[in-house]
Amino acid sequence: MCLAVPGTIVALRDDATATVDMLGVQRDISVALTPDAKVGDYVLVHAGFGIQVIDPEEARLTLEIFQEIPELVGEELEGVVPFGSAAEAVADGGVPQAEPAQAAAQAGALA
Amino acid sequence: MTDRGSHGTGPHSSRHRGACDTQDISPRAIDLGAFRDPALARELIDRIASVVGDRELNLMEVCGTHTMSIGRYGFRSIMPPGLHLLSGPGCPVCVTANRDIDHIIALAKLDGVVIATFGDMMRVPGSTSSLAAQKAAGHDVRIVYSPLDAVRLAQDNPGLDVIFVGVGFETTTPTIAATILDAAARGLANFSVMSAHKMTPPALRAIADDPETRIDGFILPGHVSTITGLAPYRFLVDEFSIPGVVTGFEPVDILESILLLAEMARGGKPAIENAYRRGVNAEGNPVARAMVDRVFETCDATWRGLGTLPSSGLAIRDEYARFDARRRFDVEIEPTQEQRGCRCGDVLRGAIAPTSCPLFGRACTPEHPIGPCMVSSEGSCAAYFRYRA
Numbered sequence: 333m334c335l336a337v338p339g340t341i342v343a344l345r346d347d348a349t350a351t352v353d354m355l356g357v358q359r360d361i362s363v364a365l366t367p368d369a370k371v372g373d374y375v376l377v378h379a380g381f382g383i384q385v386i387d388p389e390e391a392r393l394t395l396e397i398f399q400e401i402p403e404l405v406g407e408e409l410e411g412v413v414p415f416g417s418a419a420e421a422v423a424d425g426g427v428p429q430a431e432p433a434q435a436a437a438q439a440g441a442l443a
Numbered sequence: 444m445t446d447r448g449s450h451g452t453g454p455h456s457s458r459h460r461g462a463c464d465t466q467d468i469s470p471r472a473i474d475l476g477a478f479r480d481p482a483l484a485r486e487l488i489d490r491i492a493s494v495v496g497d498r499e500l501n502l503m504e505v506c507g508t509h510t511m512s513i514g515r516y517g518f519r520s521i522m523p524p525g526l527h528l529l530s531g532p533g534c535p536v537c538v539t540a541n542r543d544i545d546h547i548i549a550l551a552k553l554d555g556v557v558i559a560t561f562g563d564m565m566r567v568p569g570s571t572s573s574l575a576a577q578k579a580a581g582h583d584v585r586i587v588y589s590p591l592d593a594v595r596l597a598q599d600n601p602g603l604d605v606i607f608v609g610v611g612f613e614t615t616t617p618t619i620a621a622t623i624l625d626a627a628a629r630g631l632a633n634f635s636v637m638s639a640h641k642m643t644p645p646a647l648r649a650i651a652d653d654p655e656t657r658i659d660g661f662i663l664p665g666h667v668s669t670i671t672g673l674a675p676y677r678f679l680v681d682e683f684s685i686p687g688v689v690t691g692f693e694p695v696d697i698l699e700s701i702l703l704l705a706e707m708a709r710g711g712k713p714a715i716e717n718a719y720r721r722g723v724n725a726e727g728n729p730v731a732r733a734m735v736d737r738v739f740e741t742c743d744a745t746w747r748g749l750g751t752l753p754s755s756g757l758a759i760r761d762e763y764a765r766f767d768a769r770r771r772f773d774v775e776i777e778p779t780q781e782q783r784g785c786r787c788g789d790v791l792r793g794a795i796a797p798t799s800c801p802l803f804g805r806a807c808t809p810e811h812p813i814g815p816c817m818v819s820s821e822g823s824c825a826a827y828f829r830y831r832a
Contacts, residue, residue, distance in 0.1 A: 335507075335508045335666055336666045336669070362591060362618075362625075364621045364624075364625075364734070365617050365707070365728060365730055365731045365734065366728075367619060367730060368736060376666065376669060376722075378591070378614055378615065378617060378666065379561075379588065379589045379618045380589025380618065381589070381617070381618040381621060383617065383618075383666070383669060383728060383731060384669040384670075384671065384722075384728055386721070386722055387722075388723050389721065390721030392691065393693065393721070394828070397692055397693050404524070418678060418785070442779070
């Protein structure tokens with residue numbers, strides 16, 4: 333789990349939380365680790381926190397890669413599912429099958 | 444140091460062709476069209492071949508995402524035969540010792556306790572059980588995406604003790620530190636963390652020190668480095684003359700790093716380079732590091748495959764002892780047993796490839812995993828099985 337996913341900050345609040353847009357889905361995160369982040373900035377999001385402000389071009393390139401190869405992202409994409417039974421269902425279901433190197437169809441297949 | 448690339452033998456000299464042939468890998472025509480810039484990829488591959496020549500070179504990555512990318516893009520089959528891409532201890536779940544997993548399982552069995560964990564810990568086997576098995580047996584184990592979800596759970600359930608399973612490297616540890624501070628600010632009395640957090644540089648040191656593995660260069664993690672910056676890796680050059688390159692996730696990023704490492708290993712001028720400048724600042728994230736420092740102190744930690752490494756783990760400071768599940772709950776932990784025949788430890792330190800484990804693909808598959816390297820989505824064995832490389 334060393335991976336973070338870029339998102340754009342669309343709203344910032346006084347309590348060090350923000351709303352980010354990640355791959356078209358909005359979720360709330362903490363920006364306690366990135367106090368200088370501003371609305372419009374791209375941040376790397378990991379486990380519900382922004383961990384670094386990054387350059388928009390890097391964000392764009394990284395997102396393209398993750399959309400092509402969703403299995404690289406695994407749990408981080410599952411994070412855009414609301415906490416609770418849906419996240420559990422995705423995480424519990426499916427095991428990786430042996431396959432030749434090629435793009436997988438969906439992110440949820442990893443245990 | 445100019446001879447580092449030409450020592451010839453060692454456990455990896457015939458590792459790939461021989462081992463892979465038994466797993467039905469013939470050199471594939473790699474579809475470079477799948478790369479963003481196939482012409483650049485081709486050029487890099489050719490330059491790597493020309494720099495490496497017929498030398499033996501061992502490069503190791505220590506990040507689960509790099510493990511997956513290298514497998515996914517089939518890089519091993521397009522490298523010159525002497526260049527070996529090894530997977531190291533990059534998967535935090537995989538390097539968690541059985542004793543720690545057994546401790547978590549013992550906590551799960553307590554009445555009135557909810558275990559909150561990242562999903563990738565659920566199926567990891569301890570000595571005799573797993574969190575998934577405990578959940579199936581009726582204990583309250585829940586998957587969360589963020590440690591903040593566990594705090595919310597504690598707030599919403601004052602009658603329950605919520606214990607968050609803290610497993611992860613430097614990308615994750617600051618989020619747990621911030622969460623503990625958040626729990627403290629809320630005055631929560633029913634939230635704690637079972638910390639098995641670890642740091643990457645001590646593992647690199649153990650690998651560099653290991654006489655059985657000769658590493659000529661490290662492909663350094665991308666997002667871990669956004670937190671740490673480059674300074675913690677400099678000892679590789681200063682003490683071991685081993686180069687390291689902080690690397691991104693695109694195939695071209697990885698190829699560029701391999702080329703840089705090959706050039707440095709061959710030219711005898713090792714350095715720590717940042718090839719992921721778009722994503723990583725040299726100084727990392729000092730706010731995140733300060734928060735970790737406030738909540739945690741370093742401690743010795745036991746790693747699967749590497750043994751006990753001094754100052755390689757993180758323990759919660761006395762000031763936050765009420766959030767430390769190790770201190771709050773007195774549990775009996777079962778006697779530690781290792782999975783028979785499982786060579787996860789040797790895989791994690793790069794001594795063997797997954798395909799050399801006698802259980803690989805036979806008794807041990809993703810459907811019936813024996814060790815964590817096959818269970819974890821970032822594990823080397825899972826990547827080898829999935830991509831047949």
